[in-house]
Amino acid sequence: MPKRRRPGRIPTPPMGMGPQRKVFTPRGLGMVAVAAAAAIAIAVAALALVGEYLEERGRPNSAALEVEDTTYTLRDVARRLNLYLEEIGGRGAKDGSPEKALTAIANRLIEEEILRRFASELGIDVTPEEVDQALRSRLGVPEGGSEGEQAPFPQLLQRELERTGLSEAKYRALVEGDLRRQRASSHFYDQAPIQAESVRFRRIVVRGPAEPVLARLQAGQEFAEVARELSLDLATRANGGEVGWVPRGALDPAMEEALFSLQPGQIGTYNEPSSGLTYIFRVEEMDPRRVLEPPERQAIANRLTQRWVEEKKAQLKIVNYIDPALGDPEKIAWILKEVYG
Numbered sequence: 001m002p003k004r005r006r007p008g009r010i011p012t013p014p015m016g017m018g019p020q021r022k023v024f025t026p027r028g029l030g031m032v033a034v035a036a037a038a039a040i041a042i043a044v045a046a047l048a049l050v051g052e053y054l055e056e057r058g059r060p061n062s063a064a065l066e067v068e069d070t071t072y073t074l075r076d077v078a079r080r081l082n083l084y085l086e087e088i089g090g091r092g093a094k095d096g097s098p099e100k101a102l103t104a105i106a107n108r109l110i111e112e113e114i115l116r117r118f119a120s121e122l123g124i125d126v127t128p129e130e131v132d133q134a135l136r137s138r139l140g141v142p143e144g145g146s147e148g149e150q151a152p153f154p155q156l157l158q159r160e161l162e163r164t165g166l167s168e169a170k171y172r173a174l175v176e177g178d179l180r181r182q183r184a185s186s187h188f189y190d191q192a193p194i195q196a197e198s199v200r201f202r203r204i205v206v207r208g209p210a211e212p213v214l215a216r217l218q219a220g221q222e223f224a225e226v227a228r229e230l231s232l233d234l235a236t237r238a239n240g241g242e243v244g245w246v247p248r249g250a251l252d253p254a255m256e257e258a259l260f261s262l263q264p265g266q267i268g269t270y271n272e273p274s275s276g277l278t279y280i281f282r283v284e285e286m287d288p289r290r291v292l293e294p295p296e297r298q299a300i301a302n303r304l305t306q307r308w309v310e311e312k313k314a315q316l317k318i319v320n321y322i323d324p325a326l327g328d329p330e331k332i333a334w335i336l337k338e339v340y341g
Contacts, residue, residue: 059334065106066319067113074331077322078338080163080174081105091340096337099324106320112177114312115184124183127175134175188308189301196300197248198290199259203242204280205233210269213280217267223282232277241282247292250299255279 036108072080084105088095095104119125136142139156161171180186204213204227216226224240231237248260258270270279292300322335323326 022229059331062331063319064322064331064335065109066283066317066321067110068117068316068318069278070113072109074322074334074338076167076170077093077105077109078335080109081335083164083174084108085339102322102332102335106322110313110318110320111181111309112173114309114316115177115180117316118312119180119184121169121186122187124180124187126183128178130179131172131176134179138175184305184308185301187299188304191304192297192300193292194249194297195251195289195291196296197260198245198287198292199262199283200245200295201243201259201262201281202227202240202285202287203236203243203282204231206230206277206280207232207276208278210271210278210280214267214269217280223267245287245293245296247290247291247296247300249298250303254312259283 012037012315061073063071063072064077065072073309081101085091085093085096088101090096091101095101115124130184135157136153139153141156141158143152157168157171161168164171166174202223204223213226213230217223222240224242227241228237230240233241235241246259248256250256251259252272255270255272258268258279259281262268264283264285267280267282271277272280272316320326321331324332
């Protein structure tokens with residue numbers, strides 16, 4: 001019988017020559033995890049930087065104020081705020097502080113939009129021709145359209161648009177808003193009474209409680225003397241707190257109630273919640289039917305206008321992102337940097 005052949009041995013590759021399975025030690029795994037986390041952190045930071053860059057670039061066009069479907073951007077408000085500061089005499093004016101000026105321009109824009117929507121209820125209309133004439137007057141072009149030695153009207157208008165940064169449509173809207181505001185003021189002036197109950201009084205304005213001031217008055221010190229020493233009201237302090245005649249309907253209703261409840265010679269107080277100021281009044285004279293001077297009628301007209309605007313505001317959806325107390329800090333900061341530097 002032939003001998004069987006043993007099957008040959010399958011050669012075994014020497015150590016280190018065949019395929020090997022990679023084994024990770026705990027330390028190696030930790031290093032991989034750290035590297036992955038670092039890569040993710042870098043990616044997140046890069047995305048954040050890109051997001052901030054895009055947001056910063058787009059911020060001037062983001063909403064500062066919304067009145068129903070009308071939106072004013074941060075750039076719009078900044079340019080209008082510059083014009084408002086010019087109008088009141090600059091940043092150093094009494095109402096030129098950032099908080100006061102920002103509040104004032106927001107209120108003005110809201111009022112302009114309210115008048116645009118509701119002025120017809122007051123019988124107020126503004127035609128394109130009237131806007132053109134007001135534009136010419138604002139730019140110093142003589143009536144009748146003859147420019148004389150000056151540059152032609154289109155050239156003057158273009159210079160003004162470049163100076164203010166407003167488009168022609170937005171500049172015309174500004175002028176149109178001014179016309180409506182003037183006519184609304186005239187409308188309510190005509191509604192103001194010719195005669196009204198009035199008081200002549202002095203006042204002392206302080207921050208804090210009235211008791212220390214009242215104690216000095218009760219001890220016999222003259223009201224005018226205390227006013228000259230303590231009052232924060234710069235308009236009346238030098239005159240011993242003398243305000244003059246004020247008709248009913250010209251003041252805030254709560255302040256008016258406190259004032260008109262007094263008789264000549266009596267002293268009363270009023271705390272203003274919005275400012276934290278305390279008013280100490282002394283009534284000097286009363287007149288139940290005093291004939292009003294034009295400024296006194298205008299004060300009543302202003303109060304009537306304000307009341308009408310507040311009624312209309314309640315009918316609209318208004319979002320104010322630049323309210324100094326409740327607005328978006330980043331948006332407010334952008335406007336203030338743009339305007340105040």
